[in-house]
Amino acid sequence: xxxxxxxxxxxxxxxxxxxxxxxxxxxxxxxxxxxxxxxxxxxxxxxxxxxxxxxxxxxxxxxxxxxxxxxxxxxxxxxxxxxxxxxxxxxxxxxxxxxxxxxxxxxxxxxxxxxxxxxxxxxxxxxxxxxxxxxxxxxxxxxxxxxxxxxxxxxxxxxxxxxxxxxxxxxxxxxxxxxxxxxxxxxxxxxxxxxxxxxxxxxxxxxxxxxxxxxxxxxxxxxxxxxxxxxxxxxxxxxxxxxxxxxxxxxxxxxxxxxxxxxxxxxxxxxxxxxxxxxxxxxxxxxxxxxxx
Amino acid sequence: xxxxxxxxxxxxxxxxxxxxxxxxxxxxxxxxxxxxxxxxxxxxxxxxxxxxxxxxxxxxxxxxxxxxxxxxxxxxxxxxxxxxxxxxxxxxxxxxxxxxxxxxxxxxxxxxxxxxxxxxxxxxxxxxxxxxxxxxxxxxxxxxxxxxxxxxxxxxxxxxxxxxxxxxxxxxxxxxxxxxxxxxxxxxxxxxxxxxxxxxxxxxxxxxxxxxxxxxxxxxxxxxxxxxxxxxxxxxxxxxxxxxxxxxxxxxxxxxxxxxxxxxxxxxxxxxxxxxxxxxxxxxxxxxxxxxxxxxxxxxxxxxxxxxxxxxxxxxxxxxxxxxxxxxxxxxxxxxxxxxxxxxxxxxxxxxxxxxxxxxxxxxxx
Numbered sequence: 112x113x114x115x116x117x118x119x120x121x122x123x124x125x126x127x128x129x130x131x132x133x134x135x136x137x138x139x140x141x142x143x144x145x146x147x148x149x150x151x152x153x154x155x156x157x158x159x160x161x162x163x164x165x166x167x168x169x170x171x172x173x174x175x176x177x178x179x180x181x182x183x184x185x186x187x188x189x190x191x192x193x194x195x196x197x198x199x200x201x202x203x204x205x206x207x208x209x210x211x212x213x214x215x216x217x218x219x220x221x222x223x224x225x226x227x228x229x230x231x232x233x234x235x236x237x238x239x240x241x242x243x244x245x246x247x248x249x250x251x252x253x254x255x256x257x258x259x260x261x262x263x264x265x266x267x268x269x270x271x272x273x274x275x276x277x278x279x280x281x282x283x284x285x286x287x288x289x290x291x292x293x294x295x296x297x298x299x300x301x302x303x304x305x306x307x308x309x310x311x312x313x314x315x316x317x318x319x320x321x322x323x324x325x326x327x328x329x330x331x332x333x334x335x336x337x338x339x340x341x342x343x344x345x346x347x348x349x350x351x352x353x354x355x356x357x358x359x360x361x362x363x364x365x366x367x368x369x370x371x372x373x374x375x376x377x378x379x380x381x382x383x384x385x386x387x388x389x390x391x392x393x394x395x396x397x398x399x400x401x402x403x404x
Numbered sequence: 405x406x407x408x409x410x411x412x413x414x415x416x417x418x419x420x421x422x423x424x425x426x427x428x429x430x431x432x433x434x435x436x437x438x439x440x441x442x443x444x445x446x447x448x449x450x451x452x453x454x455x456x457x458x459x460x461x462x463x464x465x466x467x468x469x470x471x472x473x474x475x476x477x478x479x480x481x482x483x484x485x486x487x488x489x490x491x492x493x494x495x496x497x498x499x500x501x502x503x504x505x506x507x508x509x510x511x512x513x514x515x516x517x518x519x520x521x522x523x524x525x526x527x528x529x530x531x532x533x534x535x536x537x538x539x540x541x542x543x544x545x546x547x548x549x550x551x552x553x554x555x556x557x558x559x560x561x562x563x564x565x566x567x568x569x570x571x572x573x574x575x576x577x578x579x580x581x582x583x584x585x586x587x588x589x590x591x592x593x594x595x596x597x598x599x600x601x602x603x604x605x606x607x608x609x610x611x612x613x614x615x616x617x618x619x620x621x622x623x624x625x626x627x628x629x630x631x632x633x634x635x636x637x638x639x640x641x642x643x644x645x646x647x648x649x650x651x652x653x654x655x656x657x658x659x660x661x662x663x664x665x666x667x668x669x670x671x672x673x674x675x676x677x678x679x680x681x682x683x684x685x686x687x688x689x690x691x692x693x694x695x696x697x698x699x700x701x702x703x704x705x706x707x708x709x710x711x712x713x714x715x716x717x718x719x720x721x722x723x724x725x726x727x728x729x730x731x732x733x734x735x736x737x738x739x740x741x742x743x744x745x746x747x748x749x750x751x752x753x754x755x756x757x758x759x760x761x762x763x764x765x766x767x768x769x770x
Contacts, residue, residue: 295489298456303503303550304477313502317493 145375165375178359186334197281230343262352288322324395406432413462439601440611482551483560490535497531561593632766644733662729665706686759692735705752
């Protein structure tokens, strides 16, 4: 190879090196760690090498399976409802109606709050004895519920909290997409006789399809990383009813000191997220759709 | 009452009055071009007819029906936009059939109408392509096709050719004219390009600052402009205007810096009834000629001194950027392709082709 063909690689080398150090190295390190049985406070050099035994164990570990199942259910409900609400709100507030900017600002407030604070706020709201939710439900004659103590209700609570915090994210992405749509195309569809529904379903939504896909992708990745809010709100309980995969990994690593095993599960987590993202990208290919509208 | 009619229409955006008052009738099957400089309200007028912009007051009738407050789909119109406004996520046939599919027409009929329109516009081989895979001219055709398949009562065009290159634009002009002959529909076409207006229109509506200046056939507006604005807007290169004074009562003439031109009998008659002595004369560049060219009858052709600054060779004619005294004028002179660059000297102007305007009001004295 000549200097001419090699020189581009030389110039991107620093970027590649930083990407490698920042992104690939931790993943490889996690994988390496998963091959050992290591506890915090002991020397890593003394940790016994266990090969792929952690991965084998994972395949038959009901706790891991349950946690994956909780995560998938959590992801399904939160993302479905968030997408629906976020898109609906964006469509409603896209027009320059009076006070729209005030509404928009209010809607994105939850996004600005730190997840730990969100967890604390909702923990108090859902509290069985002093929580506002039971208080107001009591006013319309509903019996007080043990929100965070019942498996079904606790799952509902984390889904509800996640929707509260993350719907605005979909909302702002979609509203930005809608506002960037060329007005002439929207007018053309009115001339073509599209009514309100057809206008949205056949013109607006297809035209922001790639934006919807990217929002979906980001939320999906976030669901598998969700940790802080659940950690504070329910700690994964009651039982394991709200123990999402990332929370499960956290508990394994720092509660039960199984760092190697926790690493093995996080490798699985990466594979799941990677697989799902890849599937969405292949199915939707949002990058290809940079249509010249 | 058929065709499209605007009756007492006004339009303002907040405090800004765009159309102070407009009455306009488009006859059925007519090709009318609304032309004017940008910001003259021509696009707003079209959008009000389309129902994309509500009127501030007044009424709009399409095919005899009051549609003032109807949504676009109830107006039986089709529209072609400047940016083509094709749906990027649909292929060509999807774009063209969208309106028919929304209207719930039977599949066979939709297919047949799309096919017929595609044949008419030579788009058949592109029916499966997305807009982004088409050239500008092809996209333009798809936008027209989308309008044609509708078989609407009235077609609206909002500067549809302005994104095309010059050569394609003139081809599409011809195609549009042919299309109009075939479809025989009322077509309202908005443009800022007076050549498009002159070549395609049955009638031209010339607008300036929200007000209709003149409505007439291309011949009318070229030969008898009602005011200085119309005279300057129609014709290319545009008319030269020079300040002058009406003098002499029995043999009236116009005098100004560097010229002294006798009026022809027609202008003499009208000028004698005109009180103001301060006028503007209008000389079209194409009505200058070289001295001694083909039997110039001395009484009708007045001599003028042109100081030529640049002579542009464009084949059979030459464009002159020149001055009469110190006032700039352009002249377009037919001298044949082999002639040498024209130089300063005495040229002739056809006084039958001279226009007079009141200097204060700008209205034509004729």
